[in-house]
Amino acid sequence: MADSGNEVLTDGFHLVIDALKLNDINTIYNVPGIPITDLGRFMQAEGMRVLSFRHEQHAGYAAAIAGFLTKKPGICMTVSAPGFLNGLTALAHATTNCFPMILMSGSSEREIVDLQQGDYEEMDQLAIAKPLCKAAYRILHAEDIGIGIARAIRAAVSGRPGGVYLDVPAKLLGQTMNAEAGANSLVKVIDAAPRQIPAPEAVKRAIDVLKGAKRPLIILGKGAAYAQADDAIRAIVEKSGIPYLPMSMAKGLLPDTHPQSAGPARSLVLKESDTVMMIGARLNWLLSHGKGKSWGDQPKKFVHIDIEPKEMDSNVEIAAPVVGDIGSCVEALLDAMGDDWKAPPKDWTDAVYAKKDANIERMAPRLQNNNVPMDYHGALGALRTIIAERPDSILVNEGANTLDFARSIIDMHKPRKRLDVGTWGVMGIGMGQAIAAAVETGHPVLAVEGDSAFGFSGMEIETICRYNLPVCVVVFNNGGIYRGTDVNPTGGADVAPTVFVKDARYDKMMEAFGGLGFNATSPDELKRAVNEAMDSGKPALVNAVINPEAGTESGRIGNLNPQSVVAKK
Numbered sequence: 001m002a003d004s005g006n007e008v009l010t011d012g013f014h015l016v017i018d019a020l021k022l023n024d025i026n027t028i029y030n031v032p033g034i035p036i037t038d039l040g041r042f043m044q045a046e047g048m049r050v051l052s053f054r055h056e057q058h059a060g061y062a063a064a065i066a067g068f069l070t071k072k073p074g075i076c077m078t079v080s081a082p083g084f085l086n087g088l089t090a091l092a093h094a095t096t097n098c099f100p101m102i103l104m105s106g107s108s109e110r111e112i113v114d115l116q117q118g119d120y121e122e123m124d125q126l127a128i129a130k131p132l133c134k135a136a137y138r139i140l141h142a143e144d145i146g147i148g149i150a151r152a153i154r155a156a157v158s159g160r161p162g163g164v165y166l167d168v169p170a171k172l173l174g175q176t177m178n179a180e181a182g183a184n185s186l187v188k189v190i191d192a193a194p195r196q197i198p199a200p201e202a203v204k205r206a207i208d209v210l211k212g213a214k215r216p217l218i219i220l221g222k223g224a225a226y227a228q229a230d231d232a233i234r235a236i237v238e239k240s241g242i243p244y245l246p247m248s249m250a251k252g253l254l255p256d257t258h259p260q261s262a263g264p265a266r267s268l269v270l271k272e273s274d275t276v277m278m279i280g281a282r283l284n285w286l287l288s289h290g291k292g293k294s295w296g297d298q299p300k301k302f303v304h305i306d307i308e309p310k311e312m313d314s315n316v317e318i319a320a321p322v323v324g325d326i327g328s329c330v331e332a333l334l335d336a337m338g339d340d341w342k343a344p345p346k347d348w349t350d351a352v353y354a355k356k357d358a359n360i361e362r363m364a365p366r367l368q369n370n371n372v373p374m375d376y377h378g379a380l381g382a383l384r385t386i387i388a389e390r391p392d393s394i395l396v397n398e399g400a401n402t403l404d405f406a407r408s409i410i411d412m413h414k415p416r417k418r419l420d421v422g423t424w425g426v427m428g429i430g431m432g433q434a435i436a437a438a439v440e441t442g443h444p445v446l447a448v449e450g451d452s453a454f455g456f457s458g459m460e461i462e463t464i465c466r467y468n469l470p471v472c473v474v475v476f477n478n479g480g481i482y483r484g485t486d487v488n489p490t491g492g493a494d495v496a497p498t499v500f501v502k503d504a505r506y507d508k509m510m511e512a513f514g515g516l517g518f519n520a521t522s523p524d525e526l527k528r529a530v531n532e533a534m535d536s537g538k539p540a541l542v543n544a545v546i547n548p549e550a551g552t553e554s555g556r557i558g559n560l561n562p563q564s565v566v567a568k569k
């Protein structure tokens, strides 16, 4: 506030800050620069936590996952044009994954941009953002900051959550207005994500479908994890007696060791089930669109719980759509199940759990191997024990083989402890997610990263060290993308397109910024290093030397690669 003559003034900078704080938004993920540098400084001065990144994409991934973890929009703040574009990938990612996030970007002079007269970092950011997010707004007048921010918050978190773009022209920040009028213009968003109660007839229809099931299955998705209706979800799984399959970020909603988990019998339950209740999961590519070979010949009936009505029948017919928020829907279903609910036929559940036990038994010895160089099973077997002993830790996971193996090998024990590549299977989320997870929850983070995946966000380990966050990064270093063994068929000097520097020491990067570095060549060494790192609570990086021959092309989704008719050389 400034005093001009008799009038007390405020400005755009401070109205943005006051509007965010009024709505309990106190953390900003940003990269400073024109025109938002001072905004970040003023935010910090006003008691907000302002975390500066080295690249906007990682600030954006941090904001997106903060939204997932807290049900409040994570805020990413960037400079104009190039900074905005760098953040845009994360905004689109947030929208695709149904995470609430606001990308707030500074922008150049409207009048010059619209006449295309070549301003500093000229770009029509609003138009470019629009197709990639749930809503996009621009604020032109200081007196509209309150309503503009309120609108952005509500758009991000209500209904199906998603990304919102908020355009903040440089000129807006410097605009002044009467301080009292400014304070009165702020808007506190009441009930930002109102409950959405399902229709009673939809609930009854769902119960009837479930009652008719001989081989029922429940699939939990990351929407169920987001909803934070953990007790109700556990109650419906247990009361129904139905085996359940968690999608990767829904792992731990019930502990993976739960007797009703069908995770290790995934192929069988997808093929053989006759009725599937989806809770906050989509029938997209990750579930083969609900049809085809992996779903078997058995005709299926689907019950689908989702907040987004358009999601129903998106891929296959839904016998019982239940539209509403997951907490309300699951509670209504629990109610309607009554006191005389019958468990599913025993021959079905016996078959599922027999298959699961057999698969677990088959896997067990491989997870205990102490091979040097390490394979995925030996290395992940060690990390699996560490997560079991530290169930509050958050696991961040990306890569190809590193992702696919870790998802099935590492059991999760509590809700929202596994963060990963999400709906797109995108590489580069690692350090952004690790930072936000540590900042938002205060819990230690273990980031298990393929060497290629780590490269997308590796510079952010400086950010991790700067804020002294309890993040232990483990780089699964097999010297390449998928594998480290490809050769250039021409015999030329360049290595093959999928190959990196041999025997790289990623741990030295962490040491460069004052963190702890470890090199681990066996599962025992890996276990010791990670335990020491996590006990220290300091930033650490473990270079885990993996056999370059251990991976497979594209991990488990090699089938998505097109095939050439011309033979490979």
Ligand code: ADP
Residues within 6 Å of the ligand: 096, 097, 098, 160, 161, 220, 221, 222, 223, 224, 226, 227, 247, 248, 249, 250, 279, 280, 281, 282, 283, 284, 286, 305, 306, 307, 308, 311, 324, 325, 326, 327, 422, 423
């Ligand atoms: P997964 O990849 O784990 O299968 P998806 O991201 O595909 O999960 O699906 C999540 C679904 O959850 C989306 O369709 C989204 O609309 C829905 N969703 C998110 N939050 C809620 C909520 N609070 N209540 C109901 N549905 C929700």
Ligand code: MG
Residues within 6 Å of the ligand: 450, 451, 452, 476, 477, 478, 479, 480, 481, 482, 483
């Ligand atoms: Mg690799």
